[in-house]
Amino acid sequence: MQKQSVRVQKSVARLVVLASGDGSNLQALLDACAAGGLPACVAGVVSNHAGAFALVRAARLGVPTAVVSWKAWQAHGGDRSGYDGSVAEAVQALQPDLVVLAGWMLVLGPRFLDQFPGRVLNLHPALPGAFAGTHAIERAWQAGRAGHIRQTGVMVHHVVPEIDAGPVVHCEAIDLRDGESLEELTVRVHAVEHRVLVAAVGDVLGAFRAPSLG
Numbered sequence: 356m357q358k359q360s361v362r363v364q365k366s367v368a369r370l371v372v373l374a375s376g377d378g379s380n381l382q383a384l385l386d387a388c389a390a391g392g393l394p395a396c397v398a399g400v401v402s403n404h405a406g407a408f409a410l411v412r413a414a415r416l417g418v419p420t421a422v423v424s425w426k427a428w429q430a431h432g433g434d435r436s437g438y439d440g441s442v443a444e445a446v447q448a449l450q451p452d453l454v455v456l457a458g459w460m461l462v463l464g465p466r467f468l469d470q471f472p473g474r475v476l477n478l479h480p481a482l483p484g485a486f487a488g489t490h491a492i493e494r495a496w497q498a499g500r501a502g503h504i505r506q507t508g509v510m511v512h513h514v515v516p517e518i519d520a521g522p523v524v525h526c527e528a529i530d531l532r533d534g535e536s537l538e539e540l541t542v543r544v545h546a547v548e549h550r551v552l553v554a555a556v557g558d559v560l561g562a563f564r565a566p567s568l569g
Contacts, residue, residue: 368560369398371451373442373459378409380457380478383549384556385416393557399449401442403461421445425461439466446471453559456514457552460489465516475514476524476559478552480544482508483526487519496540499531506530507540509547511555525555 370388372381381400387393400413405422413420423445428438442463446454447470456463456477468475481491485507486498495507510526512519527547531540 366394368393368395368452369450370395370453370455370556371399371401371446371449372397372409372455372457373401373446374407374409374457375402375404375460376407376409376458378407378412378458379545380548380552381409382412383553384455384457385412385418387553387556392553394560395453395556398451399446401445401449403442403459409458419449421448436464436466439464443467443470453556455552455556462518463514468514468516473513476511476555477514477519477521478509478511478548478555479519480507480509480548481519482506482528483510483512483523492541492544493537495531496535496537504531507544509544509551511551524558525551527551 370384372384374381381397384393385397388396397413397418399419399421400409401421401423402410403423403425405424410420410422423438423442425438428441443466451471451474454471454475456475458478463475479491481487481495486494492507495504498504499507506528508526508528510523512523513521515521527550529544529547
């Protein structure tokens with residue numbers, strides 16, 4: 356893993372999670388923090404969709420939330436760079452040590468990334484170099500059915516402007532099974548996502564722990 360600029364100075368690191376949908380990976384982080392598996396707390400959740408169940412998961416535990424709607428931003432004539440800046444403001448207000456994209460379905464450009472250099476992780480349901488972008492599980496399943504691949508996987512990587520191309524923190528391969536439905540594969544991938552995400556966040560926090568964390 357390339358050396359990044361994370362420097363955690365507090366006993367408990369502040370995670371800000373960006374999520375667009377159900378938030379099962381957010382839940383994995385919340386559970387790991389509560390159980391002491393991560394030296395961290397989820398300090399806030401930001402979504403681009405007001406109906407995201409991830410916001411409900413956060414609110415149930417008293418975790419602050421914010422919604423920055425891309426559709427609303429577009430409706431008012433805003434451009435993508437301005438939107439990224441607005442998301443950055445919402446995240447910055449939550450004072451993150453580490454930003455985690457866990458089911459965040461929008462690409463974030465330099466206007467956002469420059470505010471958190473080396474401190475943004477993304478979870479992607481594919482192996483490095485394979486199936487970048489959306490619908491990765493479905494595309495891997497289709498490729499498996501066609502006999503082109505025998506494995507897919509899950510990775511967590513540092514975010515760079517190129518889609519799903521940053522330095523990999525943690526990844527795990529998943530064997531494809533003959534006759535498996537897309538729904539069955541999706542369930543298996545999500546189970547691995549939860550484990551890999553928690554491990555990757557732990558790796559990053561551990562690698563850049565300050566002496567004050569003990």
